[in-house]
Amino acid sequence: MENLKTNAEITWCPGCGNFGIFTALRNAIPKLEAKGINREDIVITAGIGCHAKIFDYLNLSGLYGLHGRNSSNAEGIKISNPDLKVITFSGDGNGLGEGLAHTIFAAKRNQDITMILHNNGVYALTTGQFSPLTNQGWKGPSTPLGSFETPFNAISLLIEVGATFVARSYAGDIKHLTKTLIRAIEHEGFSFIEVLQPAMPYHKWEEYKDKIEYLSDEPKSKEEAIKIAHNAHRFTIGIFHQEIREAYHKSLYGSLNPVKESLSRDKRLEKIIEILKS
Amino acid sequence: MVHDVFTFLVGGKAGEGVKKAGSVAAHIFSSLGREVFQMDDYMSLIRGGHNFSVVSTSSHSITSHYMKANLVVNFDKRSCDTHINDVADKGIIIFNSDEQQNADGIGIPLSSEAEKYPMKKLMFGVGAVAILSSTIGMSKDQMNQNIKNQYPRGIEDNIKFADSIYDLVKGRCKNKYPLQRGYKERSIITGNDAISLGAIAGGLDTYFGYPMTPASSILHFLAKQAKNFGLAVVHAESELAVINMAIGAAFTGAKSMVGTSGGGFALMTEGISLAGITETPILCVLSMRPGPATGVPTYTEQADLNFALSAGHGDFLRIVASPGTVEDAYYLTAEMLDLVWKFQTPGILLTEKHLSESSMTIDLDIERAKWAEPKMHNGGNYKRYKDMDDGISPMLFPPSKEIIKWNSYEHDEIGITTESADMIAKMHNKRNKKLRKLIEHLKTQATVNIIRGEHPTNIFAYGSTYMSVLEALKYGGLNPTIVQPIYLSPLPVWELEEFINQDNIVIEQSVTGQFASLLKEKSDLNIRSVIKRYDGRAFDPIELSIKIKEELE
Numbered sequence: 001m002e003n004l005k006t007n008a009e010i011t012w013c014p015g016c017g018n019f020g021i022f023t024a025l026r027n028a029i030p031k032l033e034a035k036g037i038n039r040e041d042i043v044i045t046a047g048i049g050c051h052a053k054i055f056d057y058l059n060l061s062g063l064y065g066l067h068g069r070n071s072s073n074a075e076g077i078k079i080s081n082p083d084l085k086v087i088t089f090s091g092d093g094n095g096l097g098e099g100l101a102h103t104i105f106a107a108k109r110n111q112d113i114t115m116i117l118h119n120n121g122v123y124a125l126t127t128g129q130f131s132p133l134t135n136q137g138w139k140g141p142s143t144p145l146g147s148f149e150t151p152f153n154a155i156s157l158l159i160e161v162g163a164t165f166v167a168r169s170y171a172g173d174i175k176h177l178t179k180t181l182i183r184a185i186e187h188e189g190f191s192f193i194e195v196l197q198p199a200m201p202y203h204k205w206e207e208y209k210d211k212i213e214y215l216s217d218e219p220k221s222k223e224e225a226i227k228i229a230h231n232a233h234r235f236t237i238g239i240f241h242q243e244i245r246e247a248y249h250k251s252l253y254g255s256l257n258p259v260k261e262s263l264s265r266d267k268r269l270e271k272i273i274e275i276l277k278s
Numbered sequence: 279m280v281h282d283v284f285t286f287l288v289g290g291k292a293g294e295g296v297k298k299a300g301s302v303a304a305h306i307f308s309s310l311g312r313e314v315f316q317m318d319d320y321m322s323l324i325r326g327g328h329n330f331s332v333v334s335t336s337s338h339s340i341t342s343h344y345m346k347a348n349l350v351v352n353f354d355k356r357s358c359d360t361h362i363n364d365v366a367d368k369g370i371i372i373f374n375s376d377e378q379q380n381a382d383g384i385g386i387p388l389s390s391e392a393e394k395y396p397m398k399k400l401m402f403g404v405g406a407v408a409i410l411s412s413t414i415g416m417s418k419d420q421m422n423q424n425i426k427n428q429y430p431r432g433i434e435d436n437i438k439f440a441d442s443i444y445d446l447v448k449g450r451c452k453n454k455y456p457l458q459r460g461y462k463e464r465s466i467i468t469g470n471d472a473i474s475l476g477a478i479a480g481g482l483d484t485y486f487g488y489p490m491t492p493a494s495s496i497l498h499f500l501a502k503q504a505k506n507f508g509l510a511v512v513h514a515e516s517e518l519a520v521i522n523m524a525i526g527a528a529f530t531g532a533k534s535m536v537g538t539s540g541g542g543f544a545l546m547t548e549g550i551s552l553a554g555i556t557e558t559p560i561l562c563v564l565s566m567r568p569g570p571a572t573g574v575p576t577y578t579e580q581a582d583l584n585f586a587l588s589a590g591h592g593d594f595l596r597i598v599a600s601p602g603t604v605e606d607a608y609y610l611t612a613e614m615l616d617l618v619w620k621f622q623t624p625g626i627l628l629t630e631k632h633l634s635e636s637s638m639t640i641d642l643d644i645e646r647a648k649w650a651e652p653k654m655h656n657g658g659n660y661k662r663y664k665d666m667d668d669g670i671s672p673m674l675f676p677p678s679k680e681i682i683k684w685n686s687y688e689h690d691e692i693g694i695t696t697e698s699a700d701m702i703a704k705m706h707n708k709r710n711k712k713l714r715k716l717i718e719h720l721k722t723q724a725t726v727n728i729i730r731g732e733h734p735t736n737i738f739a740y741g742s743t744y745m746s747v748l749e750a751l752k753y754g755g756l757n758p759t760i761v762q763p764i765y766l767s768p769l770p771v772w773e774l775e776e777f778i779n780q781d782n783i784v785i786e787q788s789v790t791g792q793f794a795s796l797l798k799e800k801s802d803l804n805i806r807s808v809i810k811r812y813d814g815r816a817f818d819p820i821e822l823s824i825k826i827k828e829e830l831e
Binding site (some may be wrong): 006007008038040041043045048053055056059060061062063064066069072073074075076077078079080081083084088100102105238252253256258259261262263265268269271272273275276277 | 301353465467475483484486506509510512515516519524525526527528529530531533549552642645649673677680683686687692694695
């Protein structure tokens with residue numbers, strides 16, 4: 001494993017599931033480099049929450065955005081310079097609460113970015129309120145009597161709205177997570193990985209370890225994938241769905257790279273004169 | 279009417295080609311070498327209602343429409359009722375006699391003539407062009423040529439229909455208003471076209487937008503030109519997405535712009551603040567319509583000034599500037615794009631529906647547009663937020679072996695999150711230094727447009743109100759000095775010092791007088807009175823000249 005670490009002080013709780021994601025990603029990057037992806041081309045964005053602290057720790061370029069808006073930042077980066085490989089980190093509250101619309105639209109557009117959704121099932125950094133993925137009955141400071149909303153099913157939701165790679169993995173299985181990350185980042189189009197991870201003040205590793213199950217086969221169609229995602233329990237990990245569909249930037253402008261091939265001032269002025277004549 | 283201003287007003291239902299008829303009229307006038315100002319008044323609906331287009335023309339410069347028209351063409355009864363008082367002295371109304379009898383003016387059976395053709399009511403606009411052509415003494419050949427060029431669908435029917443209308447009008451008012459030729463044939467564009475072209479000239483690479491009147495036509499114009507200029511133009515899911523995508527785009531070095539109106543801008547403020555701390559060069563067009571909230575979508579106002587000046591939470595530098603004319607909109611957009619890249623901070627191009635959507639003849643010096651170019655890092659270890667004397671850290675874009683981190687949290691020079699007291703204060707100071715440098719820079723260029731007059735009173739106006747004032751003074755033969763601050767943040771107080779203790783009047787479109795308050799607060803300007811209009815309509819030059827005259831006497 002490469003270092004890929006900055007000098008920033010790591011402030012995740014000891015034993016936090018985020019360490020697993022941090023490790024798996026640092027495993028994955030040299031392997032992606034071996035497959036021909038340049039490290040300089042990898043750009044990261046993050047929202048706000050415990051997940052996002054990874055931005056400070058990873059020695060990669062990127063944009064540490066606002067709560068919920070990280071996938072929009074990622075989309076803007078990809079659209080402007082499609083040569084870049086963009087990875088966006090999100091929490092369950094960040095990406096499916098505040099940023100739900102942006103997550104869904106990035107998937108709908110099949111924007112060629114990878115979203116890693118750190119699912120700890122709670123708003124950890126803000127002291128344990130229920131999240132869009134928290135099970136009913138959660139007694140947090142905002143739901144003292146227990147939450148009563150039905151959680152989203154992130155996997156079936158993302159398949160339904162158009163993500164072309166949808167997987168679930170687990171921060172406690174670095175090997176599985178590394179492999180899944182590599183496949184997601186290599187995928188051309190919107191790739192989404194929900195990563196199950198405990199948040200230490202609120203969960204125990206044991207609650208996860210006993211429940212993890214592996215998906216036996218990758219479903220063959222979108223319909224089958226949605227059905228399996230519905231029927232499997234929330235600790236089933238594996239790749240649920242992968243399909244090929246043209247990425248957004250290619251539909252938008254073909255093979256152009258707007259920032260690299262930016263038109264010269266003279267050419268622009270010439271064309272403006274033409275427009276004004278017509 | 280004064281000088282040689284001629285005004286054509288055409289009114290009817292949405293979907294009957296009212297706006298198109300106005301724009302064809304504008305082209306006819308400009309083909310005579312005359313100058314033109316066209317204002318379209320339309321309701322927030324798709325079909326029906328009442329829309330009208332007012333086109334004023336002069337052989338000399340003209341910067342407003344006149345609500346008193348020499349020729350009024352009404353397609354329906356509602357138009358007749360609405361515009362009964364909009365006729366100039368000795369002006370004529372031509373109405374659709376199939377829709378209404380006994381109206382003052384000249385009845386033409388527009389509907390029954392149009393019924394003869396499959397396009398029916400869709401031909402009303404062509405009828406209005408025929409009426410205008412006949413009234414201004416244009417030959418049938420010329421008229422038919424214009425119709426061929428401007429109405430490419432169903433040319434034969436259109437020409438037959440136009441011929442019959444031309445003849446019906448001929449006996450009653452042919453050549454009633456022979457128009458003197460002007461001096462130069464010019465292009466006609468809207469304010470939003472000028473903003474779009476200015477952005478392109480300044481180096482725009484990407485534009486992100488969400489439809490909102492009156493800014494939508496920037497999105498439409500740029501989407502149409504995307505391929506021609508190699509731009510990425512994106513209609514995103516919300517203004518939240520728009521501003522955050524644009525900030526992502528800027529991270530790659532792409533010159534980016536967004537555009538919206540008040541409500542959309544409210545959603546963008548979170549992102550404007552992000553641009554503040556990440557020091558993102560981003561240009562936002564805020565085209566004002568009457569608020570609060572949904573307000574009156576298709577009309578004009580200047581009540582988002584205070585909002586623009588303080589948009590986004592936290593202390594950071596916002597550059598706010600407002601173009602006075604359509605031509606200025608071209609230069610100023612390019613200049614603002616350059617400024618936001620020079621100073622790495624958000625900029626707001628503040629305008630109004632009246633400028634965004636009105637059309638004018640222009641005579642642009644295309645080359646005069648600025649070109650956005652950031653200060654770049656030239657080798658060695660890179661620190662995104664390196665503390666420099668002027669607060670401006672050199673830029674670097676991916677891909678790079680150097681690590682480039684932009685951060686919404688307070689951060690150190692590298693861009694890593696910090697909570698250190700020293701670092702927080704240091705970064706505030708770093709960003710704050712940019713203001714001094716910006717003022718230094720602005721002092722070397724035009725920031726206030728001053729037109730000296732002989733009358734001792736000064737009139738202050740900004741944005742499109744400047745155009746209304748200019749025309750009102752011309753109409754009334756009045757000559758106070760006009761002071762039009764182009765920059766509103768920072769307000770160029772250095773240019774305003776001489777006026778502080780003089781006799782000053784402010785003219786603006788805000789019920790609370792936001793612009794007057796700004797002038798008082800920032801430059802301690804003595805203001806005798808404020809002329810306001812806040813009914814969604816731009817000032818009419820005749821009405822405004824009367825008000826100004828009263829104040830000057």
